[in-house]
Amino acid sequence: MMPAAMFVRVIHMMDIPFTIMIKPWDRRSTYREERRDGSEGREAQRWQGESSPHVESVVSSIGELLNDIDERFSPYRADSLVSMARRGDWNALLCDPEFHEVYARSALARQVTHASFDAFAQGAYDPTGIVKGWAIEKAFRRFLRPLTYTSGNGSERPFAEAVALNGGGDMQLAVAQCSDFRWNIGIESPVAPGELIARCHLQDGAVATSGFSKRGHHIVTSPEFDVHPLSQVTILSESLTDADMWSTACLSSGELGAVDMARRNGLTMLAIRPDARLVAFELPSLAHGTPCFEVSDSMDSNPSHARMSTSIRKE
DSSP states (O other), rough: OOOOOEEEEEEEETTEEEEEEEEEEOOOOOEEEEOOSSSEEEOOOOOOOOOOOOEEEEHHHHHHHHHHHHHHHHHOTTHHHHHHHTTTTTTTHHHHHHHHHHHHHHHHHHHHHHSOOOOTSSSOTTHHHHHHHHHHHHIIIIIIIGGOOOOTTTTSSSSSSSEEEETTTTTEEEEEETTEEEEEEEEOSSTTTOOEEEEEEEEEEEEEEEEEETTTTOOEEEEEEHOOOSSSEEEEOOHHHHHHHHHHHHHHHHHHHHHHHHHHHEEEEEOOTTTTTTTEEEHHHTTSOOSSSEEOOHHHHHEEEEEEEOOEEEO
């Protein structure tokens, strides 16, 4: 028997690709319904990864939600709520709960990062750094995560074994409680596009990466960054909204600021210096006694990536 195929669908919103991934249960697995009297009934039908009305409905709902968020929060749309706020019309704070939520999250992010993350860094209000991760997490929790839940009486296997939503390289993912499946996530090198610099394996959580290799120097950096620069930061977290915010804040702070921020806020972080050296800060609760990040073997054998890897473990 061959393992079931992964359902993958890519939709384009907010000028970036969003990849929806839904893993069906392996065909080799057996699972039978249990009747209320304790006896076994027929073998439960298992979705095998093909498109179905239910899956298409999920894809459509995710697309509609992301499009709605883009229409309201894009700073590039003249009629968006963000553009109206930039022109001085802040009425959305009173009439749109999600606009208020994003504004509050932006204000909190500025406070907890000591202004390393600031929606007003360029002068005008721009919550883009919060919105993408928040939008992915919102769509994921509303439409994808429920696919991994059991039925009300718990007698049937969930529709999907694992689900993930990837937006421009940032991911929110989950696995059904009764599964031992793990997502294998590659961290791309900022100096060699297409080459993996490290990997991590997760069941439930989020991964966000901020860097300059694809979008150039697009964020405001601190004076400390000029002394100890970083080219890329990856954060693991339970929430993609948080991971995205922290990866941006750590990147803008430079190496010493990023390590201090990770230590003070209990972050799991992989930072990459311009010379391709690595700095890792990991929480034992996430690592379970082993490193969260596995450095790629090609990095060790490729002379162009000669470096010293620094691992900092929080005790």
